[in-house]
Amino acid sequence: MTKSIARTALTRRGFLKTAAAGMAGAGLSGLTLTGCAATTPGAEDTSGDTLAYTYHNEHCLCNCMFQCTVRDGKLVKIQPRPNEDHRYQNVCLKGISEIQNIYGEARIQQPMKRVGERGSGEFEAISWDEAFQMCADAFKACDETYGEGHIWMQFSTEAQQRFAPLLPSLVKAQTGIPPLNGYDMGQGNGQNQAFAWSGMFAQNTIWEWPMARTVLMVNCNVVETGMMWSRGMLDAQEAGTKIIVVDPRFSPTAAKADEWVPLTAGTDPALFMGMIHHILENDLYDREHVIAHTALPHLIDAATGTTVGTSREVQDPETGETSTVVDPYVWDAKSNTFKPYNQEGVEPELEGTFKVNGVECVTQFTKLKNDYAGYTLEWAEGITGTPAAQIAQVAEEYAKGPSIICNGVGGIDKFQASDIAGHCYALIASLTGNYGKRGTGLGIYCYHTSLYEAALGGWPLPEEYHVTAPMGFYDVVQKSDDVHAAMFFGDIPTQKAANWAKTEEWLNSLDFVALADIYKSSVMDYVDLVLPVCSKLECPDSVGGVKNANGYILQNQKVLDPLFESKSDFYIERGIAEAMGLGDLMPKDGEEYARAILTSDDPQIAGFTLEKLTEANGALKLLGSEDELGPEVGFEYHTPTGKQEPYYENMLKWGQAFPMWEEPNETYADNPLREKYPLQFGQARTRFRVHSAYSGAGWIQDLYEPHIELNPVDAAERGLSDGDQVEAFNDRGSFTTKLRVNNAIRPGSAFMAESTYRQYMDGTMMQNVTNDQLSERGYDLIFGPMIPYNDTLIEIKKVGA
Numbered sequence: 089m090t091k092s093i094a095r096t097a098l099t100r101r102g103f104l105k106t107a108a109a110g111m112a113g114a115g116l117s118g119l120t121l122t123g124c125a126a127t128t129p130g131a132e133d134t135s136g137d138t139l140a141y142t143y144h145n146e147h148c149l150c151n152c153m154f155q156c157t158v159r160d161g162k163l164v165k166i167q168p169r170p171n172e173d174h175r176y177q178n179v180c181l182k183g184i185s186e187i188q189n190i191y192g193e194a195r196i197q198q199p200m201k202r203v204g205e206r207g208s209g210e211f212e213a214i215s216w217d218e219a220f221q222m223c224a225d226a227f228k229a230c231d232e233t234y235g236e237g238h239i240w241m242q243f244s245t246e247a248q249q250r251f252a253p254l255l256p257s258l259v260k261a262q263t264g265i266p267p268l269n270g271y272d273m274g275q276g277n278g279q280n281q282a283f284a285w286s287g288m289f290a291q292n293t294i295w296e297w298p299m300a301r302t303v304l305m306v307n308c309n310v311v312e313t314g315m316m317w318s319r320g321m322l323d324a325q326e327a328g329t330k331i332i333v334v335d336p337r338f339s340p341t342a343a344k345a346d347e348w349v350p351l352t353a354g355t356d357p358a359l360f361m362g363m364i365h366h367i368l369e370n371d372l373y374d375r376e377h378v379i380a381h382t383a384l385p386h387l388i389d390a391a392t393g394t395t396v397g398t399s400r401e402v403q404d405p406e407t408g409e410t411s412t413v414v415d416p417y418v419w420d421a422k423s424n425t426f427k428p429y430n431q432e433g434v435e436p437e438l439e440g441t442f443k444v445n446g447v448e449c450v451t452q453f454t455k456l457k458n459d460y461a462g463y464t465l466e467w468a469e470g471i472t473g474t475p476a477a478q479i480a481q482v483a484e485e486y487a488k489g490p491s492i493i494c495n496g497v498g499g500i501d502k503f504q505a506s507d508i509a510g511h512c513y514a515l516i517a518s519l520t521g522n523y524g525k526r527g528t529g530l531g532i533y534c535y536h537t538s539l540y541e542a543a544l545g546g547w548p549l550p551e552e553y554h555v556t557a558p559m560g561f562y563d564v565v566q567k568s569d570d571v572h573a574a575m576f577f578g579d580i581p582t583q584k585a586a587n588w589a590k591t592e593e594w595l596n597s598l599d600f601v602a603l604a605d606i607y608k609s610s611v612m613d614y615v616d617l618v619l620p621v622c623s624k625l626e627c628p629d630s631v632g633g634v635k636n637a638n639g640y641i642l643q644n645q646k647v648l649d650p651l652f653e654s655k656s657d658f659y660i661e662r663g664i665a666e667a668m669g670l671g672d673l674m675p676k677d678g679e680e681y682a683r684a685i686l687t688s689d690d691p692q693i694a695g696f697t698l699e700k701l702t703e704a705n706g707a708l709k710l711l712g713s714e715d716e717l718g719p720e721v722g723f724e725y726h727t728p729t730g731k732q733e734p735y736y737e738n739m740l741k742w743g744q745a746f747p748m749w750e751e752p753n754e755t756y757a758d759n760p761l762r763e764k765y766p767l768q769f770g771q772a773r774t775r776f777r778v779h780s781a782y783s784g785a786g787w788i789q790d791l792y793e794p795h796i797e798l799n800p801v802d803a804a805e806r807g808l809s810d811g812d813q814v815e816a817f818n819d820r821g822s823f824t825t826k827l828r829v830n831n832a833i834r835p836g837s838a839f840m841a842e843s844t845y846r847q848y849m850d851g852t853m854m855q856n857v858t859n860d861q862l863s864e865r866g867y868d869l870i871f872g873p874m875i876p877y878n879d880t881l882i883e884i885k886k887v888g889a
């Protein structure tokens with residue numbers, strides 16, 4: 089049986105091409121209450137109940153499988169779908185809140201067109217036919233006025249519910265491609281090159297953690313935000329693995345860990361640089377591994393840092409383009425001369441300065457030692473605020489191995505230097521032999537529970553229908569003036585662009601803006617047309633989608649008919665396509681689309697049909713995927729030398745061939761702006777929401793209302809008390825919310841759960857204050873620059889003070 093393991097090596101160009109083909113978004117997490125169920129108050133089991141099976145929030149990445157009970161046409165109970173493998177039998181409070189959330193006050197109930205000024209929130213109800221025609225007319229007018237390719241269309245997984253979108257291709261839109269999100273991918277930007285992955289996800293699974301002595305969790309609050317995977321962490325802990333959490337906040341995960349390493353927000357690279365310095369100075373690296381499996385013995389020009397060796401031409405298998413590759417030399421100890429790195433019997437020197445054809449050369453390792461000479465433990469303590477002794481102790485435990493670095497999605501990703509942090513993880517793993525063998529590894533673990541992925545079919549469109557070149561949404565707002573009409577599925581503008589004033593200006597510059605969404609998000613007030621999308625629990629067809637997650641093929645079965653006047657995103661796309669005369673190019677219904685997806689010659693889904701999925705209550709495990717551990721990663725990679733390559737020659741021009749310290753853009757210690765705005769403002773996810781989703785859920789609102797958190801010391805300095813209504817502000821803008829005083833927040837910082845709707849914050853938004861300054865270096869990285877949301881300085885005062 090051929091098994092497809094989700095490990096790939098991809099160029100940036102190849103990656104973007106691949107990404108353009110599918111448009112699933114990435115986001116985050118939840119809380120696992122195994123075996124829990126929720127029922128609407130007063131609900132009792134009766135024999136008239138019907139059961140349906142589906143999967144939940146793709147945006148939290150857990151994809152929990154649900155068993156839903158419907159009584160008298162109303163959803164009354166959500167339970168985890170029974171599963172032989174209890175690791176996949178989960179639901180969190182967001183999941184169970186759906187039985188109330190989908191009927192909530194924040195639902196958009198009918199199509200509406202704007203009648204007041206943009207931003208006024210004044211709309212009137214219209215029919216679906218009128219709504220579809222408005223979109224079709226606006227898109228055609230855009231094409232006629234400006235030519236093709238001036239429409240922007242983007243989907244978020246909250247409102248792009250199940251099937252891959254087809255409308256962006258049909259209208260030849262520019263579109264937001266998930267890898268170029270501007271967030272969540274920063275650490276991946278720095279990690280992947282050393283081992284030639286396509287991204288940010290670890291190449292093994294969390295089930296390998298019990299084989300590690302130490303797991304370093306960095307920016308990873310899985311206990312709270314990705315609870316399906318907290319099971320893996322707790323199992324490992326029980327098996328004796330030491331869990332060390334690095335986080336500025338005393339997060340729920342830090343509370344469960346064996347050790348918490350607090351640090352100043354945005355200084356993670358400095359912590360790792362101090363660790364690496366300590367490892368180098370005390371010979372704690374794995375010399376044998378470094379010589380055998382890394383490029384660190386390879387020779388580089390001492391003056392320029394470029395590789396010294398023999399040149400050859402290679403052809404990119406994807407693009408056919410040729411480029412020059414230099415096969416490096418090493419200094420052979422036996423013959424005391426330079427030799428090709430891969431010559432049989434060669435014994436590379438790890439350190440030293442040598443002459444090659446008259447050019448003074450050093451090994452990469454020697455350069456590393458020189459570059460890192462200043463990154464002492466004391467230096468690292470000065471930057472991070474973490475005691476030098478603790479940095480040394482963590483470095484020693486990590487170096488002992490086998491060790492894993494598990495980074496989350498967020499935290500340092502919301503700083504410009506996130507690629508430097510990821511690069512540090514790759515470097516320290518290569519130095520200590522903590523990559524390639526069992527119980528070692530790095531990257532995001534809390535995403536895939538299985539390495540097995542099937543190649544699914546899709547819906548083919550004629551070649552002339554395709555989206556145009558990918559571009560990050562941040563660049564569309566900040567740099568592009570060639571978009572004149574836009575359509576969003578989900579509240580993209582408030583989620584993805586920092587510094588709201590600029591985004592608002594961009595929205596106001598457009599001829600036409602439409603929003604398709606489930607709930608009345610903050611974007612709604614700024615658009616011309618609002619279309620109600622149904623939730624993932626509603627569907628006009630028997631099936632609303634089919635996908636591969638957690639080693640299963642999952643079926644989104646119809647639980648309810650669409651509520652109110654809503655339609656699924658698929659039928660909204662289809663309605664617009666029909667109004668444009670393109671409806672025949674789309675599948676006629678969900679069943680036809682689902683069957684196309686299941687049409688694949690991948691042996692892992694051999695014989696899988698819609699009928700079999702339905703019989704199996706919406707989930708079939710991929711054939712041949714029983715071994716959840718998967719094969720060992722090993723020591724051969726798709727890097728140019730086939731070895732671990734933590735020296736990034738292509739980053740020389742940025743001074744980042746090895747990861748080097750760079751101050752945050754705004755929150756650096758001696759920024760004069762701190763006199764006016766002394767608090768670093770950070771945001772992350774909580775167990776109560778996934779970004780803004782569930783903001784309108786009454787049950788969630790009962791448990792958690794929007795608020796900003798401050799350390800008691802900072803609150804007292806400002807004369808603020810828990811429960812005060814406060815204004816957070818800087819030169820970009822302000823927002824108002826409630827204050828909570830919390831010891832878990834580091835002094836000098838303010839914290840808030842990511843995003844909620846304006847209506848729950850007095851009409852204001854946290855994006856009013858966030859930093860949108862992009863790093864030019866980011867454009868040379870696979871996922872582009874990251875938006876430094878958390879690299880923001882603010883001040884807080886009592887409302888009205």
Ligand code: SF4
Pocket residue numbers: 117118119120144145146148149150151152178179180181182183184314315316778
């Ligand atoms: S929100 Fe909760 S129930 Fe839904 S997929 Fe995520 S963890 Fe599972």
